[in-house]
Amino acid sequence: MSPETKPDFLISPEGLRVDGRRPDELRPVELKVGVLKQADGSASIRQGKTYIIAGVYGPRELHPRHLALNDRAFLRVVYRMATFSVPDRKRPAPSRREKEISMVIANALSPALFLEEFPRAVVDVFIQVIQADGGTRCASINAASLALADAGIPMRSLVPSVAVGKADGVLVVDLGDEEDKYGEGDVPMAILPPTEEITLLQQDGFFTRDELLEAMQMGISSCKYLHELQKEALKKAYVKKTPDGEEGDVDEDEFDDDLETDLGESDMMEDE
Amino acid sequence: MSKMGDFSSQTISHIDREFIAELLGKGERLDGRAFNEYRDIQIEANVVPAKAEGSAMVQLGDTSVVAGVKVLVGEPYPDSPDEGVIMVTAEMSPIASPLFELGPPKEDAIELARIVDRGVRESQMVDAKALCIEEGKKVYMVFADVYPLEYDGNLIDASSIAVNVALLTTKFPEMKLEEKELIATGEIKSLPVTNIAVEHTVVKIGKHLILDPVLKEEFVQDCRLTMAIDEKDNFTALQKGGGTGAMSLSLIEEAMDMALDAGKIIREKIDASVKAIK
16 A cells, blocks of 8 residues: 555656666665575675565475486575565465576576485575565575575576666666556566576567667676675675684785685686 | 583483583572573564664573564454554575474474564554554554564564564654545654563473573473563463473462563663663
């Protein structure tokens, strides 16, 4: 019952968006790693008013067994929206939309994972949308890839994700709810930053060939920026911890180079 | 998770079981609490400000839940045409614990939802008649839904606190029926809350009673007793569950007194969290 009204324009005469952002500007993003104690890995994301928590369990034994894969782990992603995360109460049972989004998120994440290390096991990624305000599938991927890293699942890279769209004819990144609902199109995408390969790509609305290519280019740039934020969030969760679990006084700069190698992003891709 | 053995399945070793029993015999608990003491409680109201009409995140030690309220307009039930509808649901989302499995709600999730629902319903927390827009035609339907995020025991009390705070902080647009059309009056309403009842869970392990069990204590409990207690110290709902163990009347009396004492402290925390956002 939250009131929702169509705005008069999506791009103001000054070229700014409904919430005052420039076309290529992301909403404020806050990433936190290690937010759940029971999960093997976890992360939360606040992107504008969107608020999502992701928890990872595994690799662990897979039930039901018939889903097991002999040559790699099964990546099971479950994207769920809280009933109260949207203006009209969502029915509690999983919807077709939630099932499809779960699948595309799994497809976006799996190229980054060394699932072949854990045959017959499962890596469970549970994504809970607490508040939805546009861009939930992309925000979910941003949080889920951090949760996977937090769980210690071997990864080629983190996976940043963003939606590019069109509002009043202007290409804009990181759609808000209103731009999503009343704009002319939406291209959610995710990339592997080291190679810029695209692991999630969907589109709806109307785009010309050139617009679509430009949109994807904008998406790649924004993903690279998000990737930096992801790395920072991961460092923040781990840099402070000294081996005996005490919080140490650490000069942030000292760790920069070490962590780059710890994440192993650059070398691992070359083995491909 | 470092305290005792692995518990990724719902089993506990004899050593752990004896360890807990031995500690209780000495008047101690795993985490050093007194038998009648809650874990540290953090309550944050209004965590879903943009989409939910009311919401709260509750952290009870390492257990945490988020609850949200949606207020819809619908038709009343035929047997109560002048009363609104209020309903609590809960899910045991697998994000909260390696013990929770995917799939449709099982017995324990249904029990959790029903216990928390009864705590709200039986205390007549929300005046259902005041949720009527037009008799027999339109009423407000209030849904409070609970999602556990971390499960380290005692989901019931954490959920009860979260639902209470979410309902107490709910704000929704007033509607009226004019020529069969629903229109907003422009007023923002709070729920017509007339009472507050919070649930307190005491479990029996051997001859001991402990309040607010952690997961490991739940594993070895004989049974639990959940009591909803209102502002005037009335008991408004009871549920004995969590195992087949029997309880004597004197133990039940003892559990009731533990809950009454704890109730005052929890109600103060709830009040403080509600005031914090006003």
